[in-house]
Amino acid sequence: MAILLTGGAGYIGSHTCIELTKEGYDVIIVDDFSNSSPKVMERVKEITGKDIPLYRADVADKEALSRIFAENDIETVIHFAGFKAVGESCRLPVKYYRNNIDSTLTLLEVMAEYGVHNIVFSSSATVYGVPKKVPLTEDMDTGCTNPYGWTKLMIEQILRDTATADKEFSAVLLRYFNPIGAHESGRIGELPNGIPNNLMPYITQVAVGKLKQLSVFGNDYPTHDGTGVRDFIHVVDLAKGHVAAVKYVASNKGAEVFNLGTGIGNSVLVIVKAFKDANGIEIPYVIAERRSGDVAECYADPKKAFEGLGWKAEKNLTDMCKDSWRWQSSNPDGY
Numbered sequence: 001m002a003i004l005l006t007g008g009a010g011y012i013g014s015h016t017c018i019e020l021t022k023e024g025y026d027v028i029i030v031d032d033f034s035n036s037s038p039k040v041m042e043r044v045k046e047i048t049g050k051d052i053p054l055y056r057a058d059v060a061d062k063e064a065l066s067r068i069f070a071e072n073d074i075e076t077v078i079h080f081a082g083f084k085a086v087g088e089s090c091r092l093p094v095k096y097y098r099n100n101i102d103s104t105l106t107l108l109e110v111m112a113e114y115g116v117h118n119i120v121f122s123s124s125a126t127v128y129g130v131p132k133k134v135p136l137t138e139d140m141d142t143g144c145t146n147p148y149g150w151t152k153l154m155i156e157q158i159l160r161d162t163a164t165a166d167k168e169f170s171a172v173l174l175r176y177f178n179p180i181g182a183h184e185s186g187r188i189g190e191l192p193n194g195i196p197n198n199l200m201p202y203i204t205q206v207a208v209g210k211l212k213q214l215s216v217f218g219n220d221y222p223t224h225d226g227t228g229v230r231d232f233i234h235v236v237d238l239a240k241g242h243v244a245a246v247k248y249v250a251s252n253k254g255a256e257v258f259n260l261g262t263g264i265g266n267s268v269l270v271i272v273k274a275f276k277d278a279n280g281i282e283i284p285y286v287i288a289e290r291r292s293g294d295v296a297e298c299y300a301d302p303k304k305a306f307e308g309l310g311w312k313a314e315k316n317l318t319d320m321c322k323d324s325w326r327w328q329s330s331n332p333d334g335y
């Protein structure tokens with residue numbers, strides 16, 4: 001029995017592939033490399049010593065996907081595949097709805113045809129929209145501020161409806177907070193397309209000399225130092241959350257949502273300082289305008305994941321900063 005990782009060559013998928021392999025699971029990957037490099041899999045092989053079966057295909061391509069299910073004994077799917085850039089989704093909403101929704105619908109049709117009932121889905125804290133209060137618990141209101149977020153919320157609903165209709169179906173909806181860091185080997189990590197939108201890859205590109213300085217988007221938020229507060233979580237901790245979710249879907253029916261965060265909010269300026277303390281590199285920054293769509297504070301209450309999945313984040317900010325920098329400094333131009 002194998003676990004199929006759609007989008008498994010991406011940032012979170014590749015780290016999850018390693019953690020599942022370490023736990024003895026057989027993993028298969030399908031990825032169209034629209035936002036990743038095939039070289040990732042060579043690095044994963046270096047780390048795990050295993051050749052992970054890889055299919056280059058679009059998950060929305062029903063024929064190609066059916067072939068994968070026909071050729072393998074798949075027990076559970078982890079559905080990472082999708083586009084994830086918030087800003088691009090505002091400019092090109094149809095591209096996001098088409099890819100994220102279509103790929104999910106095709107996947108669900110093929111899973112049903114082959115009698116596969118278990119799915120773990122990559123949702124996002126973005127589905128909480130503008131939080132009324134923090135920490136965020138899974139029962140709080142949802143509502144999005146961008147098309148990317150709406151695709152996540154719509155897919156959550158599609159999975160809930162499927163679980164209502166099919167009593168054999170089991171879905172775990174994982175709402176990730178802000179994944180950063182990289183595998184401790186420094187061999188795999190996040191590969192942003194062009195100039196990074198997210199904080200940590202921006203910081204590491206300033207540190208490596210590719211970008212001049214960081215713009216801190218706003219210092220007048222109602223937070224302890226005025227800058228935005230987020231729940232940054234090490235990607236390896238996040239990957240381990242998927243191992244726990246795979247165990248959970250195999251023995252529970254219905255659809256269940258879990259936050260994957262640390263429960264700790266850290267501000268932008270705290271991250272800048274933590275990076276300096278961990279790596280000895282000062283990050284020059286300027287205070288800029290708030291970024292449209294940003295919220296002041298967003299961090300998880302991770303209690304449900306601890307109680308339901310037996311999982312909690314273990315790594316601290318120093319680990320996150322050191323591992324992000326090890327990956328960036330040893331791979332300045334990516335793979």
Ligand code: NAD
Pocket residue numbers: 006007008009010011012013030031032033034035036057058059060079080081082083084099103122123124125176177178179
């Ligand atoms: P990523 O872009 O690195 O990985 C996604 C992978 O999916 C890529 O390898 C891409 O080539 C592939 N892909 C996209 N569309 C595909 C399709 N139709 N068919 C086959 N492959 C396809 O992103 P990531 O950071 O690893 O995120 C994984 C998932 O987690 C995404 O669904 C993302 O929306 C979600 N998520 C990410 C974050 C984050 O901050 N990184 C936070 C919350 C949720």
Ligand code: WQD
Pocket residue numbers: 084086123124125126177178179197198199200202214215216217218227228229230268291294
């Ligand atoms: C973090 C903080 C910025 C860049 C995004 C998505 C979310 C999820 C995770 C997918 C904020 C500030 C950033 C910079 C800055 N992804 N910042 N200067 O916006 O919390 O979440 O990634 O699901 O959906 O929206 O993450 O890293 O972009 O920003 O000051 O150059 O850093 O304003 O306060 P965000 P981020």
